[in-house]
Amino acid sequence: MTFSQLSFSGGGLDRRAHLRDEPKTLTALFENAKILPVWRGKPLVHYDQTLGWIAAEHALLDLAQQKIYFLGQTDEQAYFAADISEWEPKDEPKVVDGFFDDSAQTHPDLGSDCAFLELRGIMLTLSPLEGELAVTAKALVHWNSVSGFCSACGAAAHVQKAGWQRTCAGCGLSHFPRTDPVVIMLVTRGNQALIGRSHAWPKGMYSCLAGFIEPGETLEAAVEREVFEEAGITVEDVRYHASQPWPFPASLMFGCVARAISEKITLDPVELEDARWITKEEMMQVMAGHHPEITPARKGAIAHHLISAWLAGTY
Amino acid sequence: MTFSQLSFSGGGLDRRAHLRDEPKTLTALFENAKILPVWRGKPLVHYDQTLGWIAAEHALLDLAQQKIYFLGQTDEQAYFAADISEWEPKDEPKVVDGFFDDSAQTHPDLGSDCAFLELRGIMLTLSPLEGELAVTAKALVHWNSVSGFCSACGAAAHVQKAGWQRTCAGCGLSHFPRTDPVVIMLVTRGNQALIGRSHAWPKGMYSCLAGFIEPGETLEAAVEREVFEEAGITVEDVRYHASQPWPFPASLMFGCVARAISEKITLDPVELEDARWITKEEMMQVMAGHHPEITPARKGAIAHHLISAWLAGTY
Secondary structure (H helix, E strand, O other), X not given: OOOOOXXXXXXXXXXXXXXXXXHHHHHHHHOOOEEEEEEOOEEEEEOOOOEOOEOOOOHHHHHHOOOEEEEEEEOOEEEEEEEOOOOOOOOOOOEEOOOEEOOOEOOOOOOOOEEEOOHHHOOOOOOHHHHHHHXXXXXXXXXXXXXXXXXXXXXXXXXEHHHOEEEEOOOOOEEOOOOEEEEEEEEEEOOEEEEEEOOOOOOOEOEOEEEXXXXXXXXXXXXXXXXXXXXXXXXXXXXXXXXXXXXOOOEEEEEEEEEEOOOOOOOOOOOOOEEEEEEHHHHHHHHOOOOOOOEOOOOOOHHHHHHHHHHOOOO | OOOOOOOOOOXXXXXXXXXHHOHXXXXXXXXXXXXXXXXXXXXXXXXXXXXXXXXXXXXXXXXXXXXXXXXXXXXXXEEEXXXXXXXXXXXXXXXXXXOEEOOOEOOOOOOOOEEEOOHHHOOOOOOHHHHHHHHHHHHHHHHHHOOOEOOOOOOEEEEEHHHOEEEEOOOXXXXXXXXXXXXXXXXXXXXXXXXXXXXXXXXXXXXXXXXXXXXXXXXXXXXXXXXXXXXXXXXXXXXXXXXEEEXXXXXXXXXXXXXXXXXXXXXXXXXXXXXXXXXXHHHHHHHOOOOOOOEOOOOOOHHHHHHHHHHOOOO
């Protein structure tokens, strides 16, 4: 991709799903594995912006209490994730603008060159493989952390298949990691595109509209509904462009483009603080960081990618 | 679409999500609403193959015990779904070939012209609107039926927003209807396409390969992984084609096409009973029902649609 890097998109991890049910093989692999500690959604990261892998004998893993999950392999290297959220750090997370946690938690058993950091802050610098490992680890840790009980009967649901399944000790129902499909779309009308901002976003930031696909909807119907609900704009000619895993906490973003056939914006004030049409020329200013009022979606995120592709004339 | 009808794809239902949180408005709408009874996943259907809507005062709704959910509106008509799975019928469901339930359950309080039928059996004859209403109802009823408890803490999770949310009485976590993204793909190599069959399918039936998108994967990566896992075939040039809600029980199918860059099939015998390459000429025989061994995917399903589009030269 020449127009914009899209983080977390296809690192080539070999997930080896059949090994999830082979505890002996996994135990042997674990001995020489790279293990990613995840603390309350934040992976361990070196300050050179590679992931902070630890080895099987590391004391930090005592905190994981069996919450260790198999991610997959590349050639002869196996990868696992470990949930160490039980740890109580001295430095509390700090959410900036109600949106992004830019604090760093350092653990005394780890070198001073690494800390637990929000994944969105490092997504541009991770390699594709480390990006895929990090989002898979974050998603798996989160799902297991909120799936200890059977939603159907309330009994304990025990982890199986190295973190990829939980089965109810009461009614026997099996549960699988959840992924919520989300549409995110750049709506264009001639030389203009529709962008909006949510109430909780940093001052000045605008991005593409987005929303969850509902049961009973196609991808295309979800795009049409969300744009109409949030901005009162009618669209047609919805096209899929690219997808991006987005485990905040469990989304998969389906990046689309669509053509508006109406222009008057009617805002849903609950969903959006503002929405506006912006020309290509003005959008170039935004993306270059030179616009007086508007700042763009984060680089590496699919909204940035869709906007870059539009400016580059890709669609 | 001229080449093949795709069921459940975009009926134009106005979901009016803001009304889900307005119980007074919904109570008023319910008085004149059309209500779809759903019994253990099967909607009520007239034998003329329209949905079997009932009215608010119908005695059958005593079986729903508050399990009534808002689907949306069209113009002035409101639609709801009611879960009456508590009912014990005389005629038990009968699963054919371990795959399709072709039995019909009739209830004494309903006319003899309607019965509870498997949705896949009527998907070709429902209008797009009734198709969307039926799949939305089925998905919502199922999700609520397996979500009475909080997966994070095991306490009771109470229905909110007319069936579109449940909130835990213990830890306060909110839960939302689940939709599992699935890739289904027609893999081609020149004049040939790759099809396979699962163990539980009716004798002779072959279709496209498919599988769940895992956390941390893009759409494209999931297609590549599934085809390699199930058939040992390497693909590239994955393209999205169309999507279809598939609430059996909670999937959204993302229909893709991909180009194979290897040919030798290595079967995963757990996932598939067989996989084979088939030429366009032979596939035309299959789709016409004239092949001596192979029967095609069900009409209306996205696999049938992908194959039809390939035969029609659409990609």
